[in-house]
Amino acid sequence: MLIVQKYGGTSVGSLERIEKVARRVARSKDDGNELVVVVSAMSGETNKLIEYAHHFSRTPSKREMDILLSSGERVTASLLAIALQEMGYDAIAMTGRQAGIKTDDSHTYARIESIKTEALTRELEKGRIVIVAGFQGISESGNVTTLGRGGSDLSAVALAGALKADACEIYSDVDGIYTTDPRIEPKARKLDFISYDEMLELSSLGAKVLQNRSVELAKKMGVRIVAKSSFSDSEGTIIAQEDEKMEAVLVSGIALDKNQARVSLRDLPDRPGIAAEIFDRLAKEQINVDMIIQNASREGMTNLGFTVPQSELARAAKVIESTGHKIGSADYDENVCKVSVVGVGMKSHSGIAAEAFKALASNNINIEMISTSEIKISMIIDEKFGELAVRVLHEVYELDK
Ligand code: ADP
Ligand code: ASP
Ligand code: MG
Numbered sequence: 001m002l003i004v005q006k007y008g009g010t011s012v013g014s015l016e017r018i019e020k021v022a023r024r025v026a027r028s029k030d031d032g033n034e035l036v037v038v039v040s041a042m043s044g045e046t047n048k049l050i051e052y053a054h055h056f057s058r059t060p061s062k063r064e065m066d067i068l069l070s071s072g073e074r075v076t077a078s079l080l081a082i083a084l085q086e087m088g089y090d091a092i093a094m095t096g097r098q099a100g101i102k103t104d105d106s107h108t109y110a111r112i113e114s115i116k117t118e119a120l121t122r123e124l125e126k127g128r129i130v131i132v133a134g135f136q137g138i139s140e141s142g143n144v145t146t147l148g149r150g151g152s153d154l155s156a157v158a159l160a161g162a163l164k165a166d167a168c169e170i171y172s173d174v175d176g177i178y179t180t181d182p183r184i185e186p187k188a189r190k191l192d193f194i195s196y197d198e199m200l201e202l203s204s205l206g207a208k209v210l211q212n213r214s215v216e217l218a219k220k221m222g223v224r225i226v227a228k229s230s231f232s233d234s235e236g237t238i239i240a241q242e243d244e245k246m247e248a249v250l251v252s253g254i255a256l257d258k259n260q261a262r263v264s265l266r267d268l269p270d271r272p273g274i275a276a277e278i279f280d281r282l283a284k285e286q287i288n289v290d291m292i293i294q295n296a297s298r299e300g301m302t303n304l305g306f307t308v309p310q311s312e313l314a315r316a317a318k319v320i321e322s323t324g325h326k327i328g329s330a331d332y333d334e335n336v337c338k339v340s341v342v343g344v345g346m347k348s349h350s351g352i353a354a355e356a357f358k359a360l361a362s363n364n365i366n367i368e369m370i371s372t373s374e375i376k377i378s379m380i381i382d383e384k385f386g387e388l389a390v391r392v393l394h395e396v397y398e399l400d401k
Helices: 015-030 045-056 062-086 117-126 152-162 196-204 212-221 274-284 310-321 344-348 352-362 383-397
Strands: 002-007 033-039 093-094 101-103 112-115 127-131 136-138 145-146 167-172 193-195 226-231 235-242 251-270 290-294 301-310 329-342 369-373 376-382
Touching: 002 015, 002 152, 015 033, 015 062, 033 062, 033 152, 033 226, 033 310, 033 344, 045 093, 062 093, 062 136, 062 145, 093 117, 101 152, 112 212, 112 290, 117 127, 117 301, 127 274, 145 383, 152 212, 152 383, 193 196, 193 383, 196 235, 196 329, 251 274, 251 383, 274 301, 274 310, 301 310, 301 344, 310 329, 329 383
Parallel strands: 002 033, 002 167, 033 127, 093 127, 101 136, 167 226, 193 235
Antiparallel strands: 101 112, 136 145, 226 235, 251 301, 251 329, 290 301, 329 376, 369 376
């Protein structure tokens, strides 16, 4: 079998852990598999590099950030290859460019456009274990790019798709996908199976166990993912097409996204085009606006509220300060979070949302913004109630049963 394995930050978080991963990889090689192994930076490393950059600038240039951040994954890829070589295995480390990963040029959040697998295939044919530095690629103009936080998952799925691998195994410190983050709710239950659509919602809404883009690509390319632990040999969770599943559950999980910030603009002139202009400028700066609320206007003035990822708040503030319009006041709040209920079964059931609102209200948790889709309900609340809200909702929908 040709297997793509991906080991995340905690799995390669120390030299001892890298050694353990090397043994796991070696075992799979001994079983007769062909292996491409994608690795993340050692845990904490990417954050440390970002802090270094912020020492010099609040808004460092994205091109330089990519060169900086891509280095973390290279460290682990080369160390893992060296560890395997020392154990007598023929292994070779590659950067994203060497592995043929071509992206567009949106620095720090680049999209993979194609993968030239020739070099990889050549090494596999020589019987080598190929170790690829995750999270990175190369743009048309030859610049190093990175694929967004958690992007090594995307590298793994894209490689599995391009190589038509028989399996794509994503290893982390949890043994699969749970009904919610087991660190927040110890009663969370491990799922044997979750559909691409539900997983996509959970990851887009903050469950960082898999990067949302990687799930999106897995669905598009039909790559079946198995999420497993690198710390144990337990079964893991399969992420695949919905129809493979026996029964559709009502609610499959709760997600919490703490990386949210709210922008509130008060006393904005209520003229056509102003909101459009603000959001257009934010989009040009590649700032992802999520929930938007505009109040009914009074005396020609209106209020506008929306959320952006915390990491983009400083840039959003810059954009707003530079609009020519007279804004009464702009305030920025980092102390909010988004809690979401996800489940494909919601499509055909009403009343799920009402239950969520009631449960939060009876715990005195105020909901500041709401958005819903066919298969999710998201609520913006005070950050300090985030984890409590997760537990309350987990209980209401009896997810531990
Ligand atoms: P890696 O560094 O290996 O990529 P991550 O830290 O990105 O791993 O993802 C694993 C973490 O995701 C777990 O430690 C867990 O706390 C968190 N997590 C959040 N939501 C879930 C969920 N629904 N199921 C499992 N883990 C989750
Ligand atoms: N090291 C990168 C991050 O921390 C990518 C990854 O781990 O997947 O976001
Ligand atoms: Mg991750």
